[in-house]
């Protein structure tokens with residue numbers, strides 16, 4: 110193991126590369142990353158880095174966002190086939206239809222969207238900054254795509270606005286079983302429940318705290334409790350245990366695992382660093398429009 114880690118480090122230095130890893134990838138991959146965090150944090154780091162090569166340990170929309178913000182840099186994905194199914198759950202046709210229907214429509218896309226969807230949207234959000242971004246939108250009608258759970262979590266915070274949704278969801282969070290959460294609560298009555306807003310409404314209703322992955326990490330650190338029920342992807346367990354010695358974390362029996370995030374391995378990181386195979390490319394016209402959507406997110410949600 111240390112041999113491959115050393116080789117990755119050597120290769121990284123030689124190429125002036127930076128490794129960004131999402132908190133849902135395996136712990137050993139998180140360990141070799143220069144920056145590890147949620148989509149918003151990684152997007153900020155991608156914008157700031159002066160590295161020549163970005164190795165993105167995550168899914169495709171994340172690496173594409175990094176490329177859009179850094180068109181001159183080489184952006185590589187260790188698992189080139191790691192994709193987020195939710196990113197494809199809204200269509201350009203749906204956006205066009207809503208725009209025809211509502212004159213003052215603002216199209217707000219979750220960062221978990223394809224580059225094409227970003228190019229047709231007005232602004233992107235992450236679960237960390239969605240509230241702040243939406244509070245900067247003057248329009249009454251908001252089409253929030255693709256995640257109807259995050260949108261449904263936000264909508265009640267803006268009673269003067271009318272939210273519209275499409276049928277999008279994250280299969281990892283949406284199918285967390287409320288019965289399993291109830292069982293965990295019965296087993297650990299003193300535990301605080303922290304849920305990601307991608308969870309379904311009945312699961313969110315059981316939570317003491319609802320927030321992004323980074324928000325959940327912060328909540329666990331700052332809350333004076335010894336036990337937590339965590340309702341998000343199990344990859345966060347790695348960081349939760351590192352940051353909170355002595356605290357105990359419980360996940361639902363059917364563990365929420367994102368199979369795409371788990372495609373990233375140390376071997377694949379090393380291989381892509383050495384071979385630079387299949388770097389991320391985004392058509393310049395689409396990239397330019399998608400960039401506006403991402404830059405606006407950083408301006409309004411920073």
Ligand code: SF4
Nearest residue numbers: 168193194279281367
């Ligand atoms: S956890 Fe859900 S939203 Fe995140 S990449 Fe996996 S499928 Fe997509």
